Amino acid sequence: MTAGTGTFAPRPGAAPLPRMIRAQAALETRMLLRNGEQLLLTVVIPTLLLVLFSAVDIIDTGAGKSVDFLAPGILALAVLSTAFTGQAIATGFERRYGVLKRLGASPLPRWALMTAKTCAVLVTEVLQVVLLTVVAFALGWSPHGNPVSVVLLLLVGTAAFSGLGLLMAGTLKAEATLAAANLVFLLLLVGGGVIVPLAKFPEAAQAALGLLPISALSDGLRTVLQHGAGIPWADLGILAVWAVLGLGAAAKFFRWE
Secondary structure (H helix, E strand, C coil), rough: CCCCCCCCCCCCCCCCHHHHHHHHHHHHHHHHHHCCCHHHHHHHHHHHHHHHHCCCCCCCCCCCCCCHHHHHHHHHHHHHHHHHHHHHHHHHHHHHHCHHHHCCCCCCCHHHHHHHHHHHHHHHHHHHHHHHHHHHHHHHHCCCCCCHHHHHHHHHHHHHHHHHHHHHHHHCCHHHHHHHHHHHHHHHHHHHHCCEEEHHCCHHHHHCCCCHHHHHHHHHHHHHHHHCCCCHHHHHHHHHHHHHHHHHHHHHCCCCC
């Protein structure tokens, strides 16, 4: 006797691809939000910096309220902390412990796994932006500009930092990724125009610092939210170049084992 189609219930086999991506993205998001170190990096530190430097006159940020200068920079820092630092460290250790190797052998394609990770990053960033915006409003923030420009900058900035984070996680050892990602985070926090205006640095260094992705993102957000300008094409172009280079290099050199 031959078993006909539909004899077994439920029928064995892979779930539809969209459902697999949604399930993996939900898992990645839960893991990200349950990690205490990640929450410190992505939520606590940006919030504390926003409150501290807005409430206490530590750095001269120019005319106007400090929060108007700081809030766009802290939003850029939130993208850096999640898309680059947090993702690089988490992916680096998943690679070391063989998690990526095993997931790569599952019915979920590797590109779909990276898509799920990107979705988790975007969900986390939405939560960060909402929290930081509420805190900034409580501190007296008065944003201007088109929200569409802000969303465009955040998306391209996320792509740029994600590419760089995956490149680091896929080429370095986990311990080296941990050290390098945190070091880069600190260096960009200080020298990326987040809390210290680039005008405070020597003129010879300003041009080079202005080409960094964090500088382009924070300056672009500040141009829109503080000054009410349109789309900052120059800053958006810098971010787009970093996104293409980072994602292209990650796709080429990323090692799953």
